[in-house]
Structures are given as structure tokens and as C-alpha cells.
């Protein structure tokens with residue numbers, strides 16, 4: 001039904017354009033009297049026949065349309081017709097837009113669901129024998145974390161460990177990357193749970209700040225990439241290596257403003273510097289230049 | 292606030308209003324949104340007999356502050372205070388008096404484009420608002436060290452201004468400054484950027500405009 005209406009509307013558009021072509025030709029012929037009459041007549045005949053063809057196609061598409069059997073069931077939206085308040089008369093368009101938006105969300109989430117079920121990104125290590133399925137946490141994680149942080153030696157990067165909840169299993173790492181950016185890494189055992197990326201002049205001291213996005217687009221973008229990297233490096237069996245690789249990767253952002261994209265050799269694309277770092281080579285790239 | 296570069300824009304036979312309109316259109320076409328207006332002004336108070344000047348400046352980006360720079364000819368000492376400083380300057384009026392003829396201001400539209408903040412200022416001087424030129428301010432808010440992002444801002448300016456974009460680092464950042472160690476050349480390029488740096492860049496350009504307008508009388 002919807003397709004038929006669409007093709008009918010298209011046919012009407014075609015007819016209108018062919019008719020206006022006819023008028024244009026006659027008008028221009030009137031203006032240029034030099035043009036000889038026979039070629040003008042031929043052209044006109046040609047265009048009139050197109051009009052004829054288009055008209056016939058409209059007739060056939062309209063004939064193919066079925067008369068709606070009864071009034072459309074629009075549910076409560078039908079009541080909007082009776083709305084007298086001019087402020088609310090625009091509601092219908094908004095309603096249609098939000099309906100479309102909702103439909104798209106539905107479609108995309110279905111697609112995402114199939115994608116995710118194909119790529120296993122489960123973040124916890126389950127053993128089949130353990131019926132209660134508890135994720136494994138090392139025996140003495142606090143010591144392991146401290147040892148790992150002390151052994152990381154990266155230029156222009158300082159890491160501080162906090163344990164705001166007093167538990168040995170969860171640690172907050174506050175990373176300062178020269179005078180460029182700040183990041184907080186929340187660990188459970190040695191596994192990364194959450195990464196927050198902020199500008200050097202943005203607050204990251206209170207616990208709540210870890211859930212507030214940076215006010216700068218560039219750091220929000222880096223945070224997105226950091227979340228991808230966190231999943232990329234994730235390994236339940238080699239947790240320390242994974243976290244260590246992640247921190248090395250994060251340290252490569254120290255040149256975020258000073259190094260152009262390796263592919264396009266430019267600094268800015270869509271007003272953002274190269275916010276992506278290759279997971280292996282650590283080369284700076286724009287998000288759009290990755291492939 | 293991040294690193295801010297202030298650059299004069301050559302008019303090339305256009306009027307100031309035309310140039311501002313053209314640049315505004317260009318910014319909007321690049322996807323910028325206009326975010327209000329801005330105003331930076333500068334006044335000079337001169338000591339009645341010593342050779343000391345106090346530049347008193349305001350920046351609408353910091354509406355609660357007064358920026359003042361004490362200049363004794365050899366050294367410039369910046370000071371950031373609350374608005375009440377303006378009233379204090381009135382109190383010391385007999386000793387330090389304002390020269391209204393060389394009060395200068397830059398004002399115009401303010402645009403946001405991604406993390407960039409672009410301000411198109413028309414510079415006018417004295418009470419009869421003599422038009423002096425156009426100053427473009429580009430603020431790259433996420434970055435705090437000029438040395439880190441100068442090339443990035445330069446590229447941005449080239450995209451916006453084309454041929455008229457500056458190619459060299461503004462002198463404000465590269466001039467060597469007095470430091471405690473005479474063997475060490477010190478300049479602001481590697482410093483963490485502060486709001487006073489923006490004001491001091493305006494002061495340099497304002498002083499240039501003042502010199503230009505004084506030149507014919509000498």
C-alpha cells in the first residue's frame with residue numbers, strides 16, 4: 001500500500017516536470033524568433049508525447065490504488081485533529097519524528113545485538129566448574145597493582161593509586177599525561193572496569209567526576225577510543241599484561257595536539273586532532289583515517 | 292580557557308563591517324554556531340610625574356575580573372583583581388589619570404566551532420569610536436601549552452583565513468624574557484597558558500594601533 005502511494009506521488013512529480021518543460025520550450029521559442037518553426041514543432045511534439053506517457057502512467061498507478069476500507073486507525077493521535085490550541089498543533093510532526101526515531105533505535109539495536117553476539121566481548125572470566133560463576137580476583141590484588149604501577153616507567157606520565165572505598169580489590173589510577181590530559185582508570189583486581197578521560201584543567205578529584213564526561217569534544221572522543229582499547233587489550237588470563245598494554249597505549253596520547261595524522265598528514269579533521277592511536281604501532285590517526 | 296592566538300586581519304580594500312560579515316559567513320559555513328558577543332577594552336592611566344603607566348583592561352570572557360599591567364618602561368607587572376579595582380583607580384585619580392583619547396576596545400561576534408572559540412573583533416579607539424582594524428582571536432580550549440598546539444592552531448587559521456593567516460608564532464610567545472638564570476633563554480612558548488596571556492596579547496596589538504594613530508602628529 002505504502003509503495004503504491006509512493007509510486008503514485010512520483011508519477012505526479014514526473015508529470016509536473018514534463019508539463020513545465022513544455023511551457024519552458026514554448027516560452028523560449030517566443031523569445032527567440034530566429035529559431036525555425038519546424039524544429040520547434042518537433043521538439044514540442046516530443047515533449048507533449050512525454051506528457052501523454054506520464055499522464056497514462058499516473059492513471060494506471062491510481063487505478064491500482066485500493067480505496068481504504070474504513071477510516072484509518074490512528075489511535076489517540078486522531079484526537080490531535082480536534083486540538084484547537086495553536087501551540088499544540090505542531091505536536092503531530094514531533095510525534096511522527098519521534099516514532100521514526102524510535103523505529104530506527106529498534107532497528108539499530110537489533111543490528112547491534114547480532115553484531116555483539118558474533119563477537120564475544122565478555123569481560124569476566126568464568127570457569128565452567130564454578131556453578132556460582134564468580135569472576136576471579138587475584139589473592140592479594142592491592143600488592144599486585146602497586147607492583148605493576150611502580151614497574152611502569154613512561155616518560156611524561158605520572159600515575160597515582162587511590163582506594164576511595166577502602167577495599168583492596170578496587171583501585172583508582174589517576175594518570176597525568178604531561179600537561180595534556182588526565183585519565184582515571186578504575187580497576188577491579190587487575191582488570192580495567194572504567195576509563196575516564198579529561199582535559200588537564202578539568203576536575204577529576206571527587207569520585208563523582210569519574211562519571212562526568214569531559215567538556216571538550218577531543219577528550220570525549222579519546223574516551224570512546226579508550227573504551228574500545230580497554231576491550232581490545234582485555235585478557236582475563238593475562239590481566240596484568242593487558243592493563244600494562246592499555247597504559248602504554250594511553251601514554252601515546254601525550255602528543256595529541258602536536259603530532260599530525262599519519263595518513264592525511266594534517267592536524268585537523270572535522271575540527272578534531274587525530275584522536276585515535278593504533279593499538280599496535282601507536283601511530284596517531286583521525287577516526288575517519290583509520291581504514 | 293586554552294591557548295589563544297590573536298592575529299590582525301588585513302582589510303584589503305574592504306570595510307570593517309564587510310570583512311566581519313564575510314568571516315562570519317565563512318565560519319557559519321564551516322559549521323560554527325554563534326555564541327553571543329564579546330568585548331575586550333583597554334584604558335591607560337598615567338602617573339602625573341613619574342614615567343609609569345597602568346594599563347587597565349577588561350575581557351568579557353572573565354566578567355568578574357580586572358586585568359591591570361603596571362608598566363615602568365622596563366618591566367611589565369600584571370595583576371588580576373576583582374571589579375572593585377576600577378573604583379580604586381578612580382580614587383587615585385589625581386595621581387593616575389586616564390587618557391580617554393587612547394581608550395581602545397575590540398568587540399564583535401563570538402563563534403564556537405568544535406573545541407575552538409573564534410572571536411571577530413572590530414577595534415575602535417577613543418570616544419568617537421575611530422575604526423582601527425580587525426583582530427581575530429582563536430582559542431583552542433582543550434590545550435594549555437602553546438608549544439603543543441601552535442601547528443594545530445596555525446592549520447585552523449589557514450583553513451579560516453587562507454592567505455591572510457599568520458605563518459610565524461606571535462612574538463608574544465617567542466620574545467625572550469628576563470629570567471633568573473642568564474644562560475637560560477626563557478620565553479612563554481612552553482609555559483602553561485593563563486588568562487592574562489590573552490589580555491597581554493591584546494595590549495600589544497592595542498599599543499600598535501595607538502602608535503599608528505599617533506604617527507602622523509609627530
Ligand SMILES: [Zn+2]
Nearest residue numbers: 261264286289
Ligand atoms: Zn587523518
